Amino acid sequence: MIPDTSSGGGGSPTTGGDPLVKLDGVGVRIGSTQILRDVDLEISAGEVVGLFGANGAGKTTALRLMATLIRPSQGTGTVLGADLTSQERYDVRRRIGMIGHTPGIFPELTLGENLRYAARVAGVPPERADEALVAVGLGGAIDRRAGASSHGMQRRTEFARELMIDRSLLLLDEPHSALDRDAVDLVEGLIARTAEEGGAVVVVSHDRDRINKIASRSVEIQGGTLS
Amino acid sequence: MTTGFWHQAAAVVHRDLLRERRRGDVLWITIPFGAIALLLVPLAVGTDAILLRQIGPGMYWVIVMLFGVLVSVGKASNETLPQQDASALLGLDPASGFVGRATSATLLLLIFEMVVGVVAVGLYDISIIGIPWLIVTLIIVAIGLALLGTLTGSIVNSTSAGTALVPLLVAPLSVPLLLGATQSYEGLRLGHSILSWVLLMVAVVLIVAIIGVLTARPLQEM
Numbered sequence: 007m008i009p010d011t012s013s014g015g016g017g018s019p020t021t022g023g024d025p026l027v028k029l030d031g032v033g034v035r036i037g038s039t040q041i042l043r044d045v046d047l048e049i050s051a052g053e054v055v056g057l058f059g060a061n062g063a064g065k066t067t068a069l070r071l072m073a074t075l076i077r078p079s080q081g082t083g084t085v086l087g088a089d090l091t092s093q094e095r096y097d098v099r100r101r102i103g104m105i106g107h108t109p110g111i112f113p114e115l116t117l118g119e120n121l122r123y124a125a126r127v128a129g130v131p132p133e134r135a136d137e138a139l140v141a142v143g144l145g146g147a148i149d150r151r152a153g154a155s156s157h158g159m160q161r162r163t164e165f166a167r168e169l170m171i172d173r174s175l176l177l178l179d180e181p182h183s184a185l186d187r188d189a190v191d192l193v194e195g196l197i198a199r200t201a202e203e204g205g206a207v208v209v210v211s212h213d214r215d216r217i218n219k220i221a222s223r224s225v226e227i228q229g230g231t232l233s
Numbered sequence: 234m235t236t237g238f239w240h241q242a243a244a245v246v247h248r249d250l251l252r253e254r255r256r257g258d259v260l261w262i263t264i265p266f267g268a269i270a271l272l273l274v275p276l277a278v279g280t281d282a283i284l285l286r287q288i289g290p291g292m293y294w295v296i297v298m299l300f301g302v303l304v305s306v307g308k309a310s311n312e313t314l315p316q317q318d319a320s321a322l323l324g325l326d327p328a329s330g331f332v333g334r335a336t337s338a339t340l341l342l343l344i345f346e347m348v349v350g351v352v353a354v355g356l357y358d359i360s361i362i363g364i365p366w367l368i369v370t371l372i373i374v375a376i377g378l379a380l381l382g383t384l385t386g387s388i389v390n391s392t393s394a395g396t397a398l399v400p401l402l403v404a405p406l407s408v409p410l411l412l413g414a415t416q417s418y419e420g421l422r423l424g425h426s427i428l429s430w431v432l433l434m435v436a437v438v439l440i441v442a443i444i445g446v447l448t449a450r451p452l453q454e455m
Contacts, residue, residue, distance in 0.1 A: 075318055077454060096450070100324030110319030112248065114255040119248075126244035127323040129237065151255075164319075171323070 024087060025050050026175055026206045027072055031081035032090075033230075034067055041067045042230045045081070049175075054197055054207045056217035059227035065210045066106065068227060069177045072208060073104045086174055100128055103173035105181060109160040113153025117144055117163045120152055121170060128171045138170035139163070142192055157184045165192055176200045176207040182216060194220060238329045245325070245333025249308060250340065259304055259341045267300045267345065268352045275356060282358060289357025294374075294414045296353075297346055301378035302385070302403050304345060305338035309386020317390075317453075327449035331383060335445065338379035346371050363421035366431075370417045373434045377410045380441040387445070391452045409437045 027049040034042040041064045049055055059065050070076050074085055074095035086101055088094035111120045121135035139148050142162045152160060161184055168176060181193045197207045197220060211217045218224065226233045253259055274292050275285055312320075320330065350371075353359055361367065385402045392398065413434035420427035 070318070073318070073322060075321060093450075096324075096326070099322050102322055104318060104322055106315055106318070108313065108315045110313075110315035110317075112252060112316060114252040115248070119251060123244055123248045124319075124323050126247075127241050127320065127325050129240070129324070167319075 023050070025084075027083075027085050027208075029071075029078075029081065029083040032071065032078040032083050033080035034064075034071055034076060035079040036067075036076075040230060042071065043080075045230075045232050047225065047232055049206045049208065051204045051206060052201050053223070054201050054209065054221045056214070056221035056224035057208055057210045057227060058212070058214060058217075058224060059210075063227045064230040065227055066179060069104060069106070069179055069208065069210060072175070073102050073177055074099055075104075100171070101174040102177065103168040103171065103175070104177040104179075105161070105164045105168065106179045107183075109152075109157070109164055111152050111160055111163055113151070116149050116151055117155060117159070118148035120163060121166055124167050125170060130171055134170045135166075138166035141169055142166040143188060158186060158189060161185060162189055162192070165189075165196060168196060172203075173200060174205040176205065178207065179210045180212070181209060182211065182213060238326055238332075241325055241329040242333035242336065245330055246337045246340075249334060249337035252311075253308075253337070253341060258307065259345060263300055263304050264345055264348050267296050267349045270296050270300075271349065271352050271356055285357045286359065289353055289359045290418045291415050292357070293350065293353040293359070294411055294418075296349060297342075297374065297414075298378065298407050298411050300349075301342050301345065301375070302382045302399075302407060304341055305335070305379045305382020306386045306389065306399055306403075307382075308338045308341070309334050309383040310389050312390070321453065327453045328446045331387065331445050331449040334386075335376075335379045335383040335442075338383055339375050342375040342379055343371065346375060360422070363427075366417065366421055366427055369431060370414055370427075370434070373431065373438060374410055374414050377434060377438045377441065378407070380438060380445055381406050381410075384441060384445040384448070387449070387452045391454075406437060406441060409433055413437075 025048040027047060029045050029047040032042060032045040033040065045068070057065055057068065071078065072085055074088065074090060077091055083090040085095065086098040088098040115123065117139060118136060121139060122132050125132045125135045136148055139145060142165050144159060144162055144166065147155065147159060152163065176197065182190055185193065197209065200207050209217055209221065271292060278284060354361065381403060385399055388402060389398060413430045417427040417430045420430060
């Protein structure tokens with residue numbers, strides 16, 4: 007998946023064996039609350055990293071930080087070669103996929119319309135949207151309204167989006183929840199494919215046994231600090 | 234602004250119009266309420282035809298301003314954080330998103346202006362004069378309100394102050410638009426040039442558009 011040369015991807019600032027994610031003493035403060043503190047983390051190409059921690063430990067904030075969606079308050083960091091405090095981060099966003107607890111799709115649109123919107127914005131041929139939905143087993147539900155679809159179908163749609171757009175970094179928050187056995191296989195296939203093709207994956211989960219089977223290493227987050 | 238910029242903006246317009254078609258917020262809620270507001274005024278001030286003809290154009294523009302800002306603020310602030318995150322990670326340029334949201338709000342406001350305009354003409358017996366300039370005024374007001382509402386919606390989305398900020402942000406910039414629109418109609422009625430009022434409205438539109446595009450990235454990260 008690296009380098010990305012498709013339109014709208016903004017090219018790849020990463021070079022050689024540089025880590026895809028490099029955080030050095032990073033802290034994140036939102037309002038008066040220090041969410042993350044002194045986080046040091048390097049993730050290299052091909053790695054699948056399990057991220058564990060209690061509720062409120064800062065896992066979701068860590069994912070949004072690595073997605074370049076929030077800036078560090080302290081420390082320095084790069085993601086896919088882009089400095090987290092510079093304008094470069096806008097250029098690499100298209101190569102970062104993130105699936106959180108709540109689906110980021112529009113309930114008023116059909117599953118197909120959601121993916122075609124994603125394709126148009128990402129500069130991907132629109133026909134790949136329907137192909138991706140077929141690939142995740144939603145070929146018969148392309149015209150179904152997202153808001154009238156089950157949570158599992160909405161999550162499958164998000165996985166279809168990640169299949170459709172080649173990502174170099176995949177950030178998954180509890181990816182196995184609300185999924186049946188087939189969908190779990192899809193997720194694990196996507197994780198494996200991303201890592202095999204030179205990307206990296208971070209998986210947040212409470213299910214240590216399941217993640218330990220697919221992760222190359224694990225990190226624990228406690229009170230906003232990694233251990 | 235590259236082809237990709239406009240391509241992304243077009244995708245956002247298409248998405249927003251599809252969402253509106255399914256939700257019907259403007260067509261089935263805002264437009265009827267705007268028409269009802271116009272209907273209530275004659276009930277309050279009486280059915281004196283001369284008085285209604287005099288206050289009709291002003292009432293129309295006030296209704297367009299109030300409901301128009303509500304439409305565009307609502308359109309700009311009806312995305313959840315996961316939806317915003319997902320769009321950002323598709324590589325959506327925040328400025329492109331701003332232009333797309335403002336464009337879809339403009340199209341909806343034009344529909345609002347036309348439907349409520351028909352009601353106003355019927356109820357208040359307003360004379361339609363200087364049609365080309367009237368159309369120009371309607372379009373500029375729709376663009377101005379859409380930009381203003383979209384900018385305000387972006388600020389509301391980005392700050393903890395929430396909707397409390399809306400009147401404070403909207404009032405100062407909507408006043409020149411309201412003045413420009415009402416004075417343009419009055420100028421047309423009296424046969425005067427309305428160019429200066431049109432230029433005032435265009436200036437407001439340009440200022441808000443520039444502010445909106447330049448602040449799109451910082452606002453996304455607040």
